[in-house]
Amino acid sequence: MTTDAAAQGRANLAVWEASKPVNFFTADANLQSVLRRILGDAAYVRTEANLTRFGGQVATALDQWAREEDLIGNHPRLDRYDGIGRRTEQVAFHPNHERAGALIWASDMLALQAEPGHIVEQMALFYLLSHNGEGGHCCSIACTAGLIRALQTVGSESLKARFLAPLVGSNFDTMQHGAQFLTEIQGGSDVGANALRAADQGDGTFRLTGEKWFCSNVNADQFLVMGRPEGASSGTRGLAVFVVPRLLDDGSTNGFFIRRLKDKLGTRTLASVELDFDGAVAYPLGPLDQGFKTTVELVLNTSRLLNAVSCAGVMRRAAIEAASYAAHRTAFGQVIGAYPLVQEAVADCVSEYTAATASGFALAALLDLMETGRASEDQQAVYRVLVNLNKYATSVRGSHVVHRAIEVLGGNGAIESFSVLPRLYRDMVVLESWEGTHNVLCLQVQRDMQRYGLHKPFLRWMGERLDSVTAPALAQERAVVASAVERGADLLARITALSRTAQQAHARRLADILTDCAQAALLLEEAQWELDRGLATAKPQIIAHFVNAHLRPGYDPLDDPGYLDRIRFVSEAALRDADPV
Template identity: 35%
Template sequence: MLDAQSLMPGTEGINFYQADPTLEQLLKRHLSPDDYERAHPLLLRMGAVASERMDELAAIADRHGPVLRQYDRRGQRIDEIIFHPAYHELERIVYQDFAIAACTHREDALGWSGRVPQPVKFALAYLGMQAEAGVFCPVSMTDALARVLERYGDPALKQRFLPHLTALTLDELQQGAMFLTERQGGSDVGQTATVARRQTDAHKVAETEPWPQWQLWGEKWFCSNVSADLILTLARPSGAPAGTRGLGLFLVPRRLPDGRRNAYMINRLKEKLGTRSLATGEVTLEGAFAYQVGVLERGFIQMTEMINLTRLWAAIGSLAAMRRSLLEATVHTQGRIVFGRRLCDHPLMRRQLVDLLLEVEGCAALAFETTAVLERVDRYG
């Protein structure tokens, strides 16, 4: 009688990095030999953590998704999201143990001397996302929000928020999000109906806070990481023209400087097919306090910095799902015996596997080339 592993071969215990010679080749192409040597032990460690601990945690966090608690027992609105402890442990692994959101912004993460190169960050994330994509959506937005502030935030805004977005411990960390999509405007963001009104000096929230300050009214329809600490959003200042040209860029903190909740409500969470561990919600901004980011008339252009970087993150996440599926298929067909021989030795199955392999390798080459281009832009402008 065959044991369970021989009957139904699985990927348990397989280090995702060691099982992926293509990733190793791509990194050798895009990194200096020194950087590759430095990255190697980190990748080995992530390959093991992803295939073992993160894989277990992901199964729990996906089964026990986030819950929205709108009221406390006195009937006061609180709009808190409650996550399963497995999700919080995933957060600890990605933000704290592997510094994935911070490592390309800071000079001191992961024992690296200087900033970690973009291909290394994305390779670590790629391995992690083969176990769990949900927790990486907030990571991607925290990373990308920091990039927008670095490029366009005024000094006071950077000083106040960048250390939290790029923190190396969960206690200090403030996570990012972007609330763009409205019911009438997903791709067509120029239809954004959220309005912004500038606060007068009399209403300034705190003297020490960055300025200018605004209040926002509107409805956002698809807000991932809806409980984030810091949110980038687009809104139309009164009197600004229609379309994307009239949109300003604003940073909305979850908490006001005095600790109170900011003025927005989480109406409900989305029922999603994918990224189930992650809270995505619908939000009404009810005069939410916001800081202006950069030049008011260039709001959408500045926002594309975050959209572009999160699209690369989405590409790496999709690639990770493809790679994990290929690994599952390969391991299964190499161990499973049908009609007297291994599944992978049957010609039609072999052809199917080669088709999958070619797609994964082609997409991996393109995605990691893009991470290398991003690194060149960061390094040389």
């Protein structure tokens, strides 16, 4: 028998559910402002209708389908043969997979890559899609986007004619999809240990033989595969990269065999397998001796951007869940959102997703400049540094943010049927490790700075962001960030003076301060733009919360008379623009 109290509690939860945004784009004033600033009014207006349509689909149909597809019993399963026993090496999906794919591809997310200069718009769609976590399709989008970029940049005309056009379009059923198979069992980070053999056939093709240990999106039509041509040197220098069509001209599978489907903690509606190649026909992509360079610069440096934008979308969704719950759940006679400890948790979520959004879209804008040949050498160097820093930082913070949001929902936060948060949390663990682990990325940044001096353009670029900030309301935080940038430069100098082993021990500390500085500088630049236009913006308070948490030396909230007001204000920022039913 339901008591009055239970009925009231359930009614409150129903109001909470109904209060959540039904459109992740129109509910996101921050995203709209970020896009308008980067794209300019005319381009923003051109893309607004599509983003509005897609933002509604992600918050409604796609949300529902992703949830159903992730239920136990609905996960992908191996379906290796067709009805009459021919090998197909396919994975079978729940019907929602197709439905979702049709909507996602129809958003033009990949079609936008037909012409250079649309990465920001593409990332806006991807950020929205990621409100549902990986959702079975984000990996496919990321892999296909990287393959498109590699083919466009280093593909021969014949390779482009055969492989590029089928990847770029809006029809999920008829377009081809890409996958990336780099990792082998003996080591993923240590790519130079890759051993898959590539035998030259003398006719422009190679035959691949060997294992790949992590192969996601295995139903793809084209695999980008890293392998070692026979006779090539060891290490990364001897690696080549190939495009491998799934099917041969006669429709049979192209010399690959799935060993098993991996049973994963997260991204469970994405099929990831272990796979053997046995004489697969492969086409070299770019110069044979530049496989590692091609893969890092064109493929990984694309998917690392997408990974980070995904984390920003996941964080934004977690913040919405937490903030809306806090506004409706009552405990001890008032809504929990009135309690400072809850406000603090939600404010942390809000400031982190806002920072991740700033750095993700700044990178997207830089990539647009690079793709259209308008990026200076400095800007290219900044992209190289920031894409690695940002992949690291946003995935670490993403897990933390989802965890904080789960805490706000209490025990309900751990329940799969209650909210999206458990799925987001599981997906975040994967987003942390693929496309480069934390240590590997931080060490890469440190090496790039020490070996190639890339800290110089990076520091200059942060200085330029700060120079554009003149509003008195931002002056205090600007000064803190400027001095943190100096501390970052000083830390690099101190680390460089250490032994090689000691240098490695501090790579993450360096990455932390540099990413925090970059995100804070970008947030300040955004806030200046919003203030210049007289927009009602929560960003100055969000920046203060972010800067105090990460960059202000010796900051103690106890000594900060504005702390209570700020966490209350910032915690409400995620909801301020939401559009309840």
